[in-house]
Amino acid sequence: MAILKIARLGHPVLLRRAEPVEDPTTPAMRRLVTDMAETMVDANGLGLAAPQVHEPLRVFVMRDGNRVFALFNPEITALTEEREAAWEGCLSIPGLRGEVTRPVRVAWRGLDAKGKAVSGEADGMAARVMQHEFDHLEGLLYPMRMADLSRLGFNEELSRYAAGEGKVAAGKPGNRKDVNP
Numbered sequence: 812m813a814i815l816k817i818a819r820l821g822h823p824v825l826l827r828r829a830e831p832v833e834d835p836t837t838p839a840m841r842r843l844v845t846d847m848a849e850t851m852v853d854a855n856g857l858g859l860a861a862p863q864v865h866e867p868l869r870v871f872v873m874r875d876g877n878r879v880f881a882l883f884n885p886e887i888t889a890l891t892e893e894r895e896a897a898w899e900g901c902l903s904i905p906g907l908r909g910e911v912t913r914p915v916r917v918a919w920r921g922l923d924a925k926g927k928a929v930s931g932e933a934d935g936m937a938a939r940v941m942q943h944e945f946d947h948l949e950g951l952l953y954p955m956r957m958a959d960l961s962r963l964g965f966n967e968e969l970s971r972y973a974a975g976e977g978k979v980a981a982g983k984p985g986n987r988k989d990v991n992p
Contacts, residue, residue, distance in 0.1 A: 815850045815864040820904045820952060824862050829869045829948040835883040836926045840870070844881040844924055847872045852879070856902045858940040860947030863903050871944035875937065882929070885921035887945045889914035890932065899943060899953045900966070908969055910962035911953050913942050 818824050832840060843866060851859035851872055858873035870883045896912040917938045920930035933941055943953060954963060 812849045813846045814853050815846050817850065817854065817859075817902050818863055818865050822865075822903075824865050824867055825903055825947065825952060826950045827862075827867060828950050829860075829862050829867045831869050832883045832922075834926065835870070835881075835922050835924055840883075841924065843868075844870065844872055848879045848881070851902075854902050857936070858944040859902060860944045862947050862950075869948050871948065873937075873940050873944060881924045882919070882941075883922040883924070883926075885919060885941070885945055885948070887941055888918045890916040890918050897939060898969075899939070901943070901953055903947075904952065904954070906965055906967075907963060908966055909954055909957050909964075910959070911943075911956045912958060913939055913956070917941060 834840065843861065843864075847859050847861065847864055847870075850864060851857075851874070858871055860871040861868040869885065870881055871885065872879055872881045891914060893915045894912045895915045896910050898908050899911045900908045915938060916932065916934040918930070918932050919941055920928070923929045946953070946956065954960070957963060
């Protein structure tokens, strides 16, 4: 197992659509998802997509409680028109957080690490993480999903203003009571 280098905002691997994985059961794929899981846990992330570790392949890993699982060649479909705004961060954009609106409930399907077809539904944080990681496979980063870039900021600044430690002019980022990074 190894901790992999995480691609950061600006690297071209993050902006291209990832390629399908032909066989998730190969030793190379087993090693990749094991290393991705270790990298994600080490970085204290909730999910990690292969393009984030310089591999333009359609696979991501994510935490589901205490378990980490891999999903190859995923497909995700919104199950409701209901959307929810929430703060997201990204291991490829360290130190920043932004408010992103996403469907609250999704259906997902793909292949597990044994090559078996799997599917299910997710809501809440699991749905958000799946959509965020799926976006990486499409070459999208969360700021590209943001409707209002004034809702993007450094973690320290957002925390400071959420705690009421700073003062800014009305209407400026950080002067909103709903900031909850």
